[in-house]
Amino acid sequence: MGPAEPFCGLLKLPSELIDAIFTFLSPLDLAALSLTCRKLNEHASTDLHWQQRVLANLPGNRITTPYPCESWRELYASHDPHWFLTRYRIWFCDRELTGHMIVVRYDARRGCIEGYRMVVSREAAGVQTWVADSDVHIHFFKPIVNLHMDKPVLQLNARRYNAAKKQDESEATQRGRQGWRRAEYPMQLNTRSDPRHSNILLAKRLEEHDYDHILENAFPYGNVWPPPNIPATDRVIGKPAGLHRLPSPDSEAEEPFWRVESRDDMSETTFRIRHYLDLGTPSLAVALGEEISTYSTLDPGLYTPTAEKPWRGIWVGDYSGHGCEFLLINQPEVPGESDEAPLEREPGETEEEFQARFLRERVHRGRLEAIKLTGDPNVPRGEYTFVADDLGPRGFVGVAQEEPFQGARIVKSRGHIAAEGFYHDKYMESQLIMVSHNRLAQYWVGFGHISFFERVDIDQFLVPR
Incomplete structure (x- = not known):
């Protein structure tokens, strides 16, 4: 045949x-x-096929028109290969010790992929002594999470972006190379408050053998991003914050860990943004103050709660003088958990008895990790802020009898502390008060205070208002 x-x-x-x-x-x-x-x-x-592919990259945002493009196929091509930015939505970066976190979404009114920094303000919070121990102070916390709309971090307009790509491909053809391999495109951020230029760069994924030995080093782990505490399918080499030069795409000396040679090299869970001041003329460009920020995302399964893992999610916590910080609450699977059959009611078992057994056998077990997505000068982004090694019997402390935690399960935890600059870090005794699936409290025993953490609803930011 x-x-x-x-x-x-x-x-x-x-x-x-x-x-x-x-x-x-x-x-x-x-x-x-x-x-x-x-x-x-x-x-x-057929445009229906391309509409499906566009919508597959816009979770939670069912747009109905390819505007400003003439067809869905044209719209898809206009933002290729950057649709992964909206598909994964949540991105956090390695900028200094604090980092920051952005939500990337699609604005159908402008045909624009846009990313804005997540910020938190606090309503007036009070402090009161704990009824169970008068030497312990409870720091109440009511966060208000928003996007910093006045200053976009990322912006790709379909028409401008498509024109820039065509120009880049034309220049690349003259050099005998594929245009998209350059993997760097300018962004029109339209913000008068920041005179810097900003370019988005595709990132080259590392093979595991390129970084596994690096991650064994101490902080900052050879600048691999994301750092080892955050589960990830792709990791790349980042750069510490400061003034840096990005090797020219035409330079033979370009770092092999940076250059994207093909789509097979390209990571869809990391990217970079290059900021710089252009003080030259069109014929003689002089770029100063270059700064590279490397971004990574999270597998949605890590922050999507389930009946068995109800605390998984993106959370915001109160860090007193350091302000508010975002974190990932990760509940790793217990060994053998994936092979378990669904729990079912037994003959003669009431619904209340079944729910109690479900909590005992499927929920109150395993490890809970709170990993900083943004950090502070003491404990930086990517590090554990606290860990509860066992939510089950081995970690069980008791059930709170006093307000405001009455009825909440309390388990042993370890709080991560360090001197400024992340020196001399260690874990101190603490307790995790499991107020609800959307609210936790951490009792820092040595400090004598209790701070709160609340779940963040990311979906509310996905559709521009």
Whole structure:
């Protein structure tokens, strides 16, 4: 059987079946098929296919028009290969010790992929002594989380971005290279408060053998981002905050850990932003004060709560003089958990008895890790802020009898503290008060105070108002 016969067989299928098959193809495969023959080009160019691929990258934001583009296919092409930015939504960076966190979304009114920094303000908070121990002070906390809309961190406009890509590809053709390999595009942030230029850069994923030995080092772990405490499929080499020069894409001396040679090299869970001041002229550019920030995202499974892991999520915590900080509450799976059958009610068991057994056997067990996504000068981003090694019997302290924690489960935990600059870090005795699935309290025993943490609803920021 010759190689052309299976292909001819595909062409003989009903149109509806061909379209059904095409729904399983990646955008790259769909584009490749459109180049094979006229009939497959007609199917692959059908706008419904490209609408599906656009919407697959916009969780929580069901746009209804490809505006400002003429078609969904054109819209997809305008923002390729950067659709992963909206697909993963949440991004945190390695800027200094504090870092910051952004939400990336799509604004259908402007055809724009945009990213804004998450900020927190506090309503007037009070302090009171704990009824259970008059030497302990409770620091009440009511956070208000918003996006800093006055100053975008990332912005890719479909029309401007498409024009920039065409210019880059034209220049690249003259150099005999693929344009997108340059992997750096200017952004139009339209902010008068910041005179710097900002470019977005694709990042090259590292092979595990390139970084596994580096992560064994002490902080900052060879500038690998994200750091080892944060589960990740891709890691890249970052740069410490400060003034840096990014190697030229045309330089033969460019670091091999940076250059994106192909889509296979490209990471879809990390990227970089380069800030710089351009003090030159169009014919003689002089870039000063270059600064590189490396961003990473999180697997949605890490912050999506389940019945068995109800505390998973993105949280914000009160760190007194350091302000508010964002963290990931991670509940790793217990060994063998994935092989367990669903828990079912036993004959004669009441609903209340079943729920109690479900909590005992499936919820109150395993480890809970609170990992900073943004940090402070003492304990930086990417480090544990506290850890409860066992939510089950081995870590159980008791059930709170006094207000405001009455009825809450209390387990042993370890609070992470350090001197400024993350020197002499250590863990101190603490207790985790499990107020609800959306609110936790940490009792720092040695400090004599209790601070609060609250879950953040990321979905509220995904659709521009």
